Structures are given as structure tokens and as C-alpha cells.
Amino acid sequence: MKFIIRAVQQALANLLRNKIVNSLCLGIIAFTLLVPGIFNYISFNLERYINKLSENVEAIFYIKDDSDGSAIEKLMQRIQANLLVKEVGFTSKNDAETNFSREFPELKYILDEFKNSPFPASIDVKFLANARNLIQVESFIRDIRTAPAIESVQLNLEWARKIAMIKKFTSFVGFSLSAILLIVSIFIIFNVVKINIFYRRDELTIFRLVGASNWYIKTPFLIEGCVLGFLGGLLADGLLLVTIKAFPLYAKFVFNIVKQLIDFKQLPLKIFWQLLITGTAIGLLSSFLSIRRFLKNIPG
Amino acid sequence: MIQFFHVSKQYFCSEALSDINLAIGRGEFVFLTGASGAGKSTLLKLIYKEEEPSKGQILINSVNSTLIPPNKLYKLRRQIGIVFQDFKLLMNRTVHENVAIPLLVRGEKQAVVEKKVNNALALVGLTFRKRYLTAHISGGEQQRVAIARAVIGNPKILIADEPTGNLDTKLSIEIIKIFEKINANGITTIIATHDLNLISLFPRRIIKLDKGQLVQDKKIEANQ
Numbered sequence: 235m236k237f238i239i240r241a242v243q244q245a246l247a248n249l250l251r252n253k254i255v256n257s258l259c260l261g262i263i264a265f266t267l268l269v270p271g272i273f274n275y276i277s278f279n280l281e282r283y284i285n286k287l288s289e290n291v292e293a294i295f296y297i298k299d300d301s302d303g304s305a306i307e308k309l310m311q312r313i314q315a316n317l318l319v320k321e322v323g324f325t326s327k328n329d330a331e332t333n334f335s336r337e338f339p340e341l342k343y344i345l346d347e348f349k350n351s352p353f354p355a356s357i358d359v360k361f362l363a364n365a366r367n368l369i370q371v372e373s374f375i376r377d378i379r380t381a382p383a384i385e386s387v388q389l390n391l392e393w394a395r396k397i398a399m400i401k402k403f404t405s406f407v408g409f410s411l412s413a414i415l416l417i418v419s420i421f422i423i424f425n426v427v428k429i430n431i432f433y434r435r436d437e438l439t440i441f442r443l444v445g446a447s448n449w450y451i452k453t454p455f456l457i458e459g460c461v462l463g464f465l466g467g468l469l470a471d472g473l474l475l476v477t478i479k480a481f482p483l484y485a486k487f488v489f490n491i492v493k494q495l496i497d498f499k500q501l502p503l504k505i506f507w508q509l510l511i512t513g514t515a516i517g518l519l520s521s522f523l524s525i526r527r528f529l530k531n532i533p534g
Numbered sequence: 535m536i537q538f539f540h541v542s543k544q545y546f547c548s549e550a551l552s553d554i555n556l557a558i559g560r561g562e563f564v565f566l567t568g569a570s571g572a573g574k575s576t577l578l579k580l581i582y583k584e585e586e587p588s589k590g591q592i593l594i595n596s597v598n599s600t601l602i603p604p605n606k607l608y609k610l611r612r613q614i615g616i617v618f619q620d621f622k623l624l625m626n627r628t629v630h631e632n633v634a635i636p637l638l639v640r641g642e643k644q645a646v647v648e649k650k651v652n653n654a655l656a657l658v659g660l661t662f663r664k665r666y667l668t669a670h671i672s673g674g675e676q677q678r679v680a681i682a683r684a685v686i687g688n689p690k691i692l693i694a695d696e697p698t699g700n701l702d703t704k705l706s707i708e709i710i711k712i713f714e715k716i717n718a719n720g721i722t723t724i725i726a727t728h729d730l731n732l733i734s735l736f737p738r739r740i741i742k743l744d745k746g747q748l749v750q751d752k753k754i755e756a757n758q
Contacts, residue, residue, distance in 0.1 A: 240638075436622070437624055439622070441635065441639055442607075442608075443618075444636040444639060444683070444687070445609075445611040445636055446608060447639075448605050448608070450608075450639050
């Protein structure tokens with residue numbers, strides 16, 4: 235316990251000793267975390283939007299006029315049994331005519347030309363909200379399409395494909411950008427800890443020569459790295475929140491479409507913790523690398 | 535206590551020590567002498583493992599020091615008190631803080647630290663400078679602070695590299711007397727010095743190095 239208290243005191247003393255360097259470091263860490271933070275935030279919102287839209291993935295299977303009721307019943311049971319399916323409905327020829335009349339009353343006179351309903355009966359299928367299942371959905375639809383009772387199929391997957399591609403793209407860019415910027419952060423903290431080590435080089439050499447264990451020397455710097463990373467993450471959270479609040483003000487008109495996609499009201503807890511944990515982890519990692527290198531090269 | 539078996543140390547093209555064989559027993563008081571560049575400091579650094587031998591083996595308390603891994607090195611260092619040629623004191627800390635370092639790195643309790651610092655400073659006659667900044671005391675006093683720091687951890691071996699290098703004869707004698715006092719407690723003491731006049735005043739074992747080779751190892755009797 236005493237060892238930890240001393241290490242914490244030492245780490246805080248280091249942080250206060252080199253205020254300018256550490257403040258700069260904090261700012262840079264916050265910025266490097268802010269950029270992937272913004273990207274994650276957009277990605278997070280897009281994903282939420284895609285999931286919302288994916289709830290509307292639907293397929294309409296049009297039935298041949300000569301199909302008998304039991305074949306349709308069996309087909310509906312088969313569709314219902316699939317795990318991707320959320321809801322199955324049946325629209326008879328008469329229902330389809332009624333729907334048309336209701337939706338397009340001005341065209342109702344056309345139907346007067348026909349003795350029976352000109353519309354085919356259909357099985358309407360709604361799928362579960364999960365865009366990742368799109369390939370399975372397509373495969374399932376191809377399978378049902380081969381049933382003898384099916385005349386044709388209509389589905390609204392084109393937009394879903396596009397959104398899925400956007401999602402893949404945003405995830406890829408977000409991940410790549412985050413990886414690059416995190417490496418930059420590690421490099422920065424590594425060098426800041428190196429500077430702090432350099433300031434205390436003589437002291438550490440003496441410590442080592444009079445019998446200090448490696449952990450005695452390492453721990454304050456590890457704590458220092460953690461604190462820097464944590465504060466950098468916290469600052470990034472603050473900056474991200476400010477960005478989120480400020481963005482709708484200056485982009486009120488220009489980015490109206492974006493505004494519909496992204497919720498500019500609050501910082502999701504997931505991203506808040508992501509930045510804090512990532513900041514602390516890179517702080518720990520980079521200070522560990524820095525002090526390890528120093529201990530290898532230190533005289534004594 | 536300390537044994538060198540065919541120890542050599544090479545720095546790039548020059549050989550600092552060549553095929554050294556020696557044994558220093560528990561509680562001995564040894565002067566290590568020789569001209570500048572003879573290899574005295576290198577030999578001392580090999581004992582506390584700041585340097586590794588290029589050839590040969592070194593046993594400290596029957597432990598082969600060349601086999602001690604870096605993360606266990608502190609165990610060896612805690613057995614050895616070192617007075618460095620350049621003192622290696624923290625000038626922006628007080629005398630008390632400097633002397634306390636070996637105990638603090640071992641996690642000793644504050645009360646124990648306080649007691650032992652007082653005893654160590656009393657031994658070197660510096661109690662009255664306890665709260666002074668190290669930068670504000672004289673060279674001779676700094677030397678004594680370095681000695682106090684070296685003995686505070688109750689080492690089995692005390693090593694001093696040119697401890698009287700910058701001091702006048704009177705102060706040098708005082709310093710060696712402090713080492714004698716420490717040695718009287720059974721601590722093996724090795725002092726590297728090129729000051730033959732000083733050595734002549736203290737009849738002790740002398741190990742002489744010349745160009746990295748051990749050229750003399752003799753005990754001078756009190757009446758010589």
C-alpha cells in the first residue's frame with residue numbers, strides 16, 4: 235500500500251513538475267482521440283439508423299392465380315418457420331383490389347373494366363431488423379421463389395445493400411483512422427514519459443545503484459502514463475460533447491440530411507467509456523514501453 | 535566474500551582488466567591502488583555489476599554475479615554500499631533525503647528511516663547538517679553524506695571509489711578513519727585510491743593494478 239501511495243505521489247509530482255510538456259501532451263492525446271471519437275460517433279449513429287431502416291426489409295411473393303389454398307398455406311408455414319422472418323401476411327386478390335382502391339381512389343374507375351380483381355394474391359414477408367442477414371435474406375428469397383405457387387417476387391433490398399456498403403465503408407475508415415491515430419498517441423505519450431524520465435535520470439540511476447527494484451522505478455511512470463491517457467480521454471470526451479452540441483448550430487441548413495441521420499443530442503455512454511479506456515490503455519502501454527527502454531539503457 | 539576468477543574486461547579495442555584473480559575475505563579492509571586508468575573503477579564496477587566481465591567469473595557471497603538477471607540485480611545491490619567518485623548525490627534534496635534513499639527504495643517505515651538516518655549521520659559527524667540542501671554544504675561534507683548513504687542499508691560490502699580525491703590530507707585522513715570505524719563492524723571495505731601517502735598512514739592490505747593487471751597484493755603490517 236505504501237509502495238502504491240509513494241508511486242502515485244511520485245507520478246503526480248512528475249505531472250506537476252513538467253506542466254507545459256504534460257499540458258501539450260494532454261492536448262495532443264485529446265485531439266488524436268477526438269478524431270476517431272467523432273468517426274465512431276458518426277458510425278454509431280449510422281449503424282443505429284441502418285438498423286432502424288432494416289426493420290422495413292420486406293418481400294412480396296405474388297401467387298399464381300391457379301394455386302390452391304393448401305399449397306399457399308404450406309408455403310406460408312415454410313416461410314414463417316425461417317428464423318430471419320419477423321412477420322408473414324397474406325393478401326388475397328380481393329384485398330389487393332381494396333387496397334388499390336383505398337390508396338388510389340382517383341384510379342378506381344380502371345378497376346370497373348375488370349370483372350374479377352386483376353391483382354394477384356400475395357404473401358407479404360417482413361424480415362427481422364439485422365442488416366447483416368441480407369445475404370441470408372436474399373438466399374432465402376431465391377429459395378422460396380422456386381416454389382410452384384410463386385409467380386414473381388418483389389423486394390426492397392437495393393437500398394439495404396447500399397446502406398450495408400456504407401456501413402462497411404464507415405467501419406473500415408473508422409477502424410483505419412483510429413488505428414493510425416492511436417499509434418500517434420502511443421508515440422506521443424512514449425516521448426513525454428521519456429522526457430520525464432530524462433529529467434529524473436540521475437535520480438533513477440542512483441535509485442538503481444542503491445538497490446531499487448525495477449518495479450519501484452517503473453510504477454510511478456506507469457501511473458503517470460495512465461493518468462495522462464485517462465485525462466486525455468476525458469478531455470476528448472468533453473471536446474466530442476462540445477462538437478456534438480455545436481455541430482447542429484453551424485450546420486443547421488447545410489447538413490440537413492446528415493442531421494436526420496445523426497442524433498446530435500447526447501454522447502453515447504459506449505463512446506464515452508471507449509475514449510476513457512482507450513486513453514488509459516494507450517497511456518499505460520506507451521509509458522511501459524518508454525520505461526522499459528530506459529531501464530535497458532540506464533547506466534548501472 | 536568476493537572472488538575473481540580469470541576476470542577480464544574489454545572496452546572496444548582496449549583491455550581495462552586482464553585475467554584478474556583475487557579473493558577478498560569477509561570483514562577485510564582493502565586499498566585498491568594504481569595510477570589513473572589502471573582499472574580500479576572498472577574492478578569496483580564489476581563487483582556491484584554496473585559492468586559485466588568480458589571473461590571470467592565473479593562470486594559475491596558465493597553467488598556467481600554474472601548469472602544474476604537484471605530484475606534480481608537489486609538483491610545484490612542491497613548487499614553493497616557504494617561511495618561514488620562523483621558522489622552521485624541529489625543536489626536539490628536535503629542531506630536527510632539523500633541519506634534516506636536506500637531505505638526508501640526498500641519500503642522501510644518512516645520511523646525506522648528516521649532512526650537509521652540519524653545514526654548514519656552521527657557516524658559521519660553530520661547530524662547538524664541534516665536539514666541542509668546538499669548543494670549548500672562543502673565538498674568534504676558531501677563526501678560524508680555519500681558515505682552515510684552507503685552504510686545506511688547495513689551492507690555486507692562497502693566500496694568507495696576515490697573517496698578522498700578532492701579532499702585535503704587532513705580531511706582525507708578523517709574520511710579513512712570513518713571507513714575504519716565502519717569496517718570495525720565487520721563490513722568488508724574496499725577503497726580505491728591513487729594516494730599512496732594516504733595508504734601509507736593506514737597499514738592494510740593493498741591490491742595494486744597497473745594497466746589492467748594485478749601487479750601487487752600485499753598486506754602492510756602496522757610497524758612497517
